[in-house]
Amino acid sequence: MASIKAIRGMHDILPDQTPLWQFFEAKVKSVFDQYGYQEIRMPIAEKTDLFCRSIGEATDVVEKEMYTFADRNGDNMTLRPEGTASCVRAAQEHGLTYNQVQRLWYHGPMFRYERPQKGRQRQFHQFGAEVYGLEGPDVDAELIIMTARLWRELGLQDAVTLQLNTLGSSAARAAYRTDLVEFLQANMQFLDADSQRRVSTNPLRVLDSKNANTQALLDGAPDFYGYLDDESRVHFERLRELLDAAGIVYQINPRLVRGLDYYCKTVFEWVTDKLGSQGTVCGGGRYDGMIEQLGGKPTPAVGWAMGVERMILLLQEMQQEPAGLGQQADVYLAHIGDGASVRTMQLAEQLRTDISGLRLLWHCGGGSLKNQMKKADRCGAKLVLIMGDDELAQGEIQIKPLQGQGEQQSIPLSKVSAHVAELIK
Ligand code: ATP
Ligand code: MG
Numbered sequence: 001m002a003s004i005k006a007i008r009g010m011h012d013i014l015p016d017q018t019p020l021w022q023f024f025e026a027k028v029k030s031v032f033d034q035y036g037y038q039e040i041r042m043p044i045a046e047k048t049d050l051f052c053r054s055i056g057e058a059t060d061v062v063e064k065e066m067y068t069f070a071d072r073n074g075d076n077m078t079l080r081p082e083g084t085a086s087c088v089r090a091a092q093e094h095g096l097t098y099n100q101v102q103r104l105w106y107h108g109p110m111f112r113y114e115r116p117q118k119g120r121q122r123q124f125h126q127f128g129a130e131v132y133g134l135e136g137p138d139v140d141a142e143l144i145i146m147t148a149r150l151w152r153e154l155g156l157q158d159a160v161t162l163q164l165n166t167l168g169s170s171a172a173r174a175a176y177r178t179d180l181v182e183f184l185q186a187n188m189q190f191l192d193a194d195s196q197r198r199v200s201t202n203p204l205r206v207l208d209s210k211n212a213n214t215q216a217l218l219d220g221a222p223d224f225y226g227y228l229d230d231e232s233r234v235h236f237e238r239l240r241e242l243l244d245a246a247g248i249v250y251q252i253n254p255r256l257v258r259g260l261d262y263y264c265k266t267v268f269e270w271v272t273d274k275l276g277s278q279g280t281v282c283g284g285g286r287y288d289g290m291i292e293q294l295g296g297k298p299t300p301a302v303g304w305a306m307g308v309e310r311m312i313l314l315l316q317e318m319q320q321e322p323a324g325l326g327q328q329a330d331v332y333l334a335h336i337g338d339g340a341s342v343r344t345m346q347l348a349e350q351l352r353t354d355i356s357g358l359r360l361l362w363h364c365g366g367g368s369l370k371n372q373m374k375k376a377d378r379c380g381a382k383l384v385l386i387m388g389d390d391e392l393a394q395g396e397i398q399i400k401p402l403q404g405q406g407e408q409q410s411i412p413l414s415k416v417s418a419h420v421a422e423l424i425k
Helices: 018-034 048-055 060-065 083-095 138-154 170-186 193-201 203-209 212-218 230-243 308-317 336-355 369-378 389-396 411-423
Strands: 046-047 067-068 078-079 102-111 123-132 161-166 250-252 264-271 280-286 301-307 332-334 360-362 382-389 396-401 407-414
Touching: 018 102, 018 123, 018 138, 018 308, 046 048, 048 060, 048 078, 067 369, 083 102, 083 123, 083 301, 123 138, 123 170, 123 308, 138 161, 138 230, 138 264, 138 280, 138 301, 161 230, 170 193, 193 203, 193 308, 203 212, 230 264, 250 360, 264 389, 280 308, 301 308, 332 369, 336 382, 336 389, 336 411, 382 389, 382 407, 382 411, 389 396, 396 411
Parallel strands: 161 250, 332 360, 332 382
Antiparallel strands: 046 078, 067 078, 102 123, 123 301, 161 264, 264 280, 280 301, 382 396, 396 407
16 A cells, blocks of 8 residues: 655654754744743634735735635634734734734744645645734834844844835725726836736735846836825834834835735845745735724734745855754763663663753663664764773673763762763863
């Protein structure tokens, strides 16, 4: 019988990869902590309507990427394609946006039915930040500044660049959309097929078409900044001043509209040229209208989401994986004979209690000393502790350094904690 494989585009993350994931996750969490952001955890499935109403019917995500199915009761549910809608739903449902500011972050798997390729999966992971109750642009700047700190902490500051744009108010966008559609309709025959379709469904998305001819044609399109409302213009100018004052370098990209319908005013993306066509590692913006659209009181909102798989690829590409990540243990505890087996089991517990953070592998499964030494090498241990019948009888243990921490020696069991702590420092 053929063995069962994982679902296409949904990947296992194996033990030789999880240390880098954990390293990255710990860095992101510590940056959130530094800025006073609090974690929120939402379910991975929601009612389908939530995503249709928030993300927008005419987006790639809702049109063709959602994992939607009827549960046993016939109710439509969807595996979340992103976190923002769920986060808004949760905040609303529990009154978190009621007359208060929230700075939140979340982390977890997202699901989109896309064509799998490097940096694009059907199950992928995001970290996201969302802020409710602040009109900005100060908090818009903060959200960007914290990502810049993360790049520095990860040694990736030279691998990513910031693209910035404003989408203005919905009235400004509506006025612009009318004129843009008129322009696009007059040039229909020069557009790529995807863009032709979007002229009627989601014309702003034509602006970020990847097609070179379409991009060239757009040089003659109406300029959105001519339609910008005063409030959004001031917001954008102030944001730029704040970013300048923080020393953040950015490029203004008037064609950055982002895939999802819900954005207004500030939008941004951190992009890299190191990962081929999957170059956006983090994107976000302001979505002041969404909470009201989902039945809540009008509440300003802004946030970003970061693709973890692309960040992992980028860390590898830029060789910013910290040394020693694959190391499984500091100490390997070997033993020969039944008595030594029991005694070292007790000793292992004692060492774990005495030495904070100690990573110790107690040998299991019997076998020769030679075989145990091989295992010690393989797990990256700095020391092997060895107990045989003689050591057991003497109340001692052999300490054998594997990475140049001096000579092998015999130590009384009463002194072993202090000794090991010193040697693995
Ligand atoms: P793209 O244009 O690459 O499809 P997107 O605009 O659909 O990205 P967002 O919805 O803004 O992406 O999600 C934020 C981030 O999540 C992206 O910048 C990317 O890093 C990551 N991401 C999105 N879709 C995937 C996917 N299918 N596989 C892996 N990462 C993804
Ligand atoms: Mg996409």
